[in-house]
Amino acid sequence: MSTNKGYLGAVYMQTGSATTFTTEACTRVTATRYQITATAKQYWDKATTPSVFVDASPVTNVSFEYLGGYIVFTEDPGIGTAVTVTGKYYTVSQVAGFFDWSLEMSADMLEVTDLGDADREYVPGLLGYSCTANWFWGDSTFFENLSDNVIVVCYVDATKRYEFFARSSGVSTDTPIDETIKEQITFTGNAEIYYRSA
Secondary structure: OOOOOOOOEEEEEEEEEEEEEEEEEEEEOOOOEEEEOOHHHOEEOOOOOOEEEEOOEEEOOEEEEOEOOEEEEOOOOOOOOOEEEEEEEEEEEEEEEEOEEEEEEEEEEEEOOOOOOOOOOEEEEEEEEEEEEEEEOOOOHHHHOOOOEEEEEEEOOOOOEEEEEEEEEEEEEEOOOOOOOEEEEEEEEEEEEEEEOO
């Protein structure tokens, strides 16, 4: 049985307004997944739907992962084709790092039992998740930005991690006389959560 020690995490905030990018090159990750090549432009504006081009022709058989700048095709566009994208991105900056975290994911279960059924029956409803993280207090960032939309990255090891948009929904500051000042932040997931391994 393999075991892993805990790893750290980080919180990023968007700075400024969204900036337009035009026909940016994308890198093939898998047969149906491409990522914008410019690393500085990988956090996309969720209010803007990107436009995707394959060999300069527009395509619509795609979905997007705005966090990370990924394009997901319904079918392989083919090795050697030029995939480009136009949209808007945010510049982000790290505002905090934390030394431990807890991530809870859940799904609402909706009862669909019919009259006369011998057993209860359920179907999944909405998915949700929340994260609690602890960091050494440094300033009033989270107090001043409570409820703001942020990007949270929770590392499982040096490369594997969970990434998601969230809102900071609670802050608790602990000031023991014999220890360093710590702060616990609660994040509520806002849109999809992604597990990344590279």
